[in-house]
Amino acid sequence: MTPEVKAGPPRRPLRTALLALPMLLLTFFFLTGGRLPSDPKSLIALVVTYAFVNVLFVLMIHTGRTDRYRATFFVIYAVLFSVSFIAHMIDARGSMSIADDEILAGRTPFCHIVITMTLIPAALGKTIIFPGTITKAYASVAGMLVIWIGASLALGRGWCSWGCFFGGWDDGFSRLLKKPLIRNLSPKWSYLPYGVLLAVALTSAAVLSPTYCVWVCPFKAVSEYVPVTSVETLIQAIIFITLFAGLAVALPFLTKRRTQCSMLCPFGALQSFTNPINAFEVRIDPAQCKKCRLCVNNCPTFSLDQGSLEGKGAGITCVKCGKCVDACPRGAAYFHIRGTPLLRSAETGRLLFLYTAVLFMTTFAGGTIQNALMRIMNLLVTGRIV
Amino acid sequence: MVPLQGFFLGLSSGVACVATCAPVLVPYLLAEGNGVARNAFAVGQFLLGRLVGYLAFGVIAWGINRTLLEAAGYRASIMGFTYLALSVLLVWYSLGRIRTPCAARQTSGLAAAAGTTWPLLFVPMMGLLTGLNFCPPFLMALAGAADTNSLAGSLLFFAAFFAGTSLFFLPAPFLGLFHSVAALSTVGRMAAGVMSLYYGYAGVIYLIGGTGRG
Numbered sequence: 112m113t114p115e116v117k118a119g120p121p122r123r124p125l126r127t128a129l130l131a132l133p134m135l136l137l138t139f140f141f142l143t144g145g146r147l148p149s150d151p152k153s154l155i156a157l158v159v160t161y162a163f164v165n166v167l168f169v170l171m172i173h174t175g176r177t178d179r180y181r182a183t184f185f186v187i188y189a190v191l192f193s194v195s196f197i198a199h200m201i202d203a204r205g206s207m208s209i210a211d212d213e214i215l216a217g218r219t220p221f222c223h224i225v226i227t228m229t230l231i232p233a234a235l236g237k238t239i240i241f242p243g244t245i246t247k248a249y250a251s252v253a254g255m256l257v258i259w260i261g262a263s264l265a266l267g268r269g270w271c272s273w274g275c276f277f278g279g280w281d282d283g284f285s286r287l288l289k290k291p292l293i294r295n296l297s298p299k300w301s302y303l304p305y306g307v308l309l310a311v312a313l314t315s316a317a318v319l320s321p322t323y324c325v326w327v328c329p330f331k332a333v334s335e336y337v338p339v340t341s342v343e344t345l346i347q348a349i350i351f352i353t354l355f356a357g358l359a360v361a362l363p364f365l366t367k368r369r370t371q372c373s374m375l376c377p378f379g380a381l382q383s384f385t386n387p388i389n390a391f392e393v394r395i396d397p398a399q400c401k402k403c404r405l406c407v408n409n410c411p412t413f414s415l416d417q418g419s420l421e422g423k424g425a426g427i428t429c430v431k432c433g434k435c436v437d438a439c440p441r442g443a444a445y446f447h448i449r450g451t452p453l454l455r456s457a458e459t460g461r462l463l464f465l466y467t468a469v470l471f472m473t474t475f476a477g478g479t480i481q482n483a484l485m486r487i488m489n490l491l492v493t494g495r496i497v
Numbered sequence: 498m499v500p501l502q503g504f505f506l507g508l509s510s511g512v513a514c515v516a517t518c519a520p521v522l523v524p525y526l527l528a529e530g531n532g533v534a535r536n537a538f539a540v541g542q543f544l545l546g547r548l549v550g551y552l553a554f555g556v557i558a559w560g561i562n563r564t565l566l567e568a569a570g571y572r573a574s575i576m577g578f579t580y581l582a583l584s585v586l587l588v589w590y591s592l593g594r595i596r597t598p599c600a601a602r603q604t605s606g607l608a609a610a611a612g613t614t615w616p617l618l619f620v621p622m623m624g625l626l627t628g629l630n631f632c633p634p635f636l637m638a639l640a641g642a643a644d645t646n647s648l649a650g651s652l653l654f655f656a657a658f659f660a661g662t663s664l665f666f667l668p669a670p671f672l673g674l675f676h677s678v679a680a681l682s683t684v685g686r687m688a689a690g691v692m693s694l695y696y697g698y699a700g701v702i703y704l705i706g707g708t709g710r711g
């Protein structure tokens with residue numbers, strides 16, 4: 112009989128400090144660019160961001176837990192992203208709404224979800240069907256494509272738990288209850304994002320417009336929107352708000368699953384295909400597993416099933432949040448580096464993944480968080496967010 | 498020269514036609530999960546529906562003043578009703594797919610292929626409805642057909658236009674190469690459901706006076 116294995120004891124402080132040291136140095140370099148700001152508000156924002164990232168990283172290293180600290184970062188990042196983004200829009204345009212002349216001038220910020228709709232027209236017609244700036248502007252098309260490629264190589268679909276500035280909303284609401292009120296959500300719904308992906312990719316190619324952004328995106332509710340000036344735009348606004356309230360707030364709250372990410376988001380579906388080429392994956396050791404299904408029931412994206420417990424690993428929809436790894440009482444779930452022997456140095460796999468993920472997250476999100484903190488300080492001091 | 502003009506117009510605008518039809522055809526082919534041969538048959542049915550639609554417009558282009566059809570109000574109404582009909586078809590398909598034939602039926606040959614895509618008119622109907630799309634190439638075809646000044650010429654023009662566009666559908670049956678991936682069937686059906694919402698919404702928007710386009 113296999114002896115029961117529990118999550119290991121916390122690391123000793125010195126060992127934790129040694130393991131955290133590379134991250135302390137790297138995040139300092141990436142956040143400062145080698146130069147400290149002279150403006151006091153910028154300096155405070157930088158220090159708070161730096162401390163925030165590194166305290167969470169140290170806790171991950173020290174406790175051996177991943178998800179709760181990742182989620183803390185991820186949820187706060189989502190909220191601060193909205194603060195920074197909306198403030199930026201108000202700065203640039205005077206409101207959250209997109210005016211027609213901004214669209215015609217190609218000054219609409221590009222987000223990663225649009226990538227799903229631009230790929231086919233870009234490949235076939237060499238046309239970017241989005242009114243955004245290609246380079247050198249806030250949220251440019253080229254910038255987001257480069258970040259996407261980097262994220263795919265570094266994290267695969269781990270982007271959806273470590274990088275996406277929208278995912279924190281439903282992740283956050285999925286954590287409010289201790290136990291789900293709705294349990295019998297069929298995993299079959301996890302196919303829906305692929306259906307949405309197929310539909311929006313094809314319709315976007317047909318009408319040469321990013322149909323998901325125009326008609327579906329729930330996150331319009333917390334970013335920017337087309338002003339309601341007609342029945343058509345009224346219907347669109349109702350769709351955006353309903354989907355946000357339903358899929359990013361109510362259903363995650365009731366089911367403790369990330370329903371927007373696992374049942375709608377076409378980008379998540381596209382990103383799933385990058386999981387097999389990414390170095391990191393989550394696996395379950397069948398010898399240690401006692402089939403309690405805690406991991407299956409805790410997985411926020413329906414990525415674990417019976418096959419996973421029998422050694423097949425998590426499905427391609429796995430967002431590498433680490434929730435199953437934390438939940439398993441026997442340490443059977445673990446981060447694994449593809450190409451290395453299974454079960455060898457499972458903790459090394461987790462550490463290497465954490466270095467990659469936290470560094471990516473800091474580099475990508477650090478600027479936004481600092482900007483949001485400065486806006487909040489402005490609000491507190493002057494009463495104005497812009 | 499009339500057939501050649503129609504054919505080349507179709508050939509030059511075939512990509513737009515495929516792009517218009519793909520949101521309906523691709524989910525259907527994936528959802529059915531058939532091999533290449535059966536997909537080829539289904540694409541044939543779909544194209545037959547488009548041909549009927551085109552020929553109907555060939556008759557209309559000859560029989561009535563084309564400016565009537567080109568008027569924005571009529572176009573919006575036709576598009577609105579067409580999209581709503583497509584939406585109903587796709588809702589019906591995605592929610593209640595019926596394809597298993599009676600065991601006593603013939604299991605090979607053309608009749609069986611038709612029988613397993615029951616009801617027989619479903620796929621041609623989708624082809625017909627997606628064919629009635631007033632995209633710029635279609636309007637050019639309408640104008641070209643009307644200029645022939647005869648019923649035969651008008652029909653010939655649209656038939657040639659259809660032939661030109663149809664060449665772009667040749668790769669579609671090869672989606673059947675993925676028929677062993679069982680999940681694609683579910684994905685296709687869900688995509689059909691999403692498309693039904695799209696067409697339903699676009700249909701309503703056309704009818705109430707919006708553009709209905711993304």
